[in-house]
């Protein structure tokens with residue numbers, strides 16, 4: 349196993365077998381990331397007034413039965429990961445839950461089906477905008493459970509998928525939202541993982557929005573037929589935005605009028621508004637000729653800098669408030685390949701990864 353330095357691009361890991369075995373393998377290969385993320389999690393939660401690590405653990409424990417009922421196999425992966433990494437399961441599960449910290453910072457997504465692409469393939473693409481330091485915690489993971497199609501994921505610590513595509517041609521990309529109805533329930537990361545086990549769009553949509561969730565991303569679910577759904581969820585409800593024209597753009601605010609009342613504070617969404625409109629305008633010009641270069645151009649855009657589509661740390665903000673595009677990924681669902689750019693798209697190149 350080689351441990352790549354930060355300048356070499358992302359670490360690649362692979363794991364197969366039972367879900368417990370997968371978790372254990374990932375835990376061993378990503379032990380350093382798990383330990384760093386545990387440390388950051390503990391520091392961050394301790395800094396929130398009224399919260400502590402112990403309080404977060406006991407709070408999160410209450411949603412465990414719901415998570416087990418929804419997708420027990422992922423809990424087994426976390427149990428294996430605890431053994432492999434040496435980080436306690438109760439801490440890992442608390443880290444998986446939606447703590448009152450690290451509110452989703454950004455992300456811009458573009459999807460186009462074969463009607464609009466140069467090679468008639470379906471593409472789902474995503475810029476990951478988070479704390480600059482998080483670049484060290486990403487791995488490109490190839491996961492093949494014995495009872496699922498297997499997926500290629502952009503995973504934090506090898507185990508928490510933020511974007512991925514599976515062998516059945518289903519992708520999960522998406523954006524952080526800040527709903528005002530969060531509650532104790534299934535953490536928002538578990539639906540992301542479960543979508544990547546599904547072989548059809550109907551099952552994948554169900555997996556993306558379980559009843560009893562405590563929070564939600566905007567989960568963009570796309571299949572190789574070119575079905576595109578932007579599942580704008582809050583904790584208690586959702587709207588399914590369909591890519592009726594065969595393409596779709598999403599950032600970090602609710603677009604559906606049905607969901608507007610769940611926006612916690614629209615006054616914090618200016619970057620999202622700029623990125624959404626800018627991406628839509630640029631994408632329209634590419635429609636009919638969309639290829640990897642189109643995504644590279646749009647994801648490198650600096651209008652609205654530094655909180656632009658290609659985001660850079662704002663020197664005027666405190667370090668823990670800063671956001672950077674730490675990677676960009678383009679999934680080709682037709683040919684089942686991923687193109688990944690390490691770091692800001694304006695500075696990097698997209699490299700091809702096969703299953």
Ligand SMILES: [Zn+2]
Nearest residue numbers: 658659692694
């Ligand atoms: Zn840039």
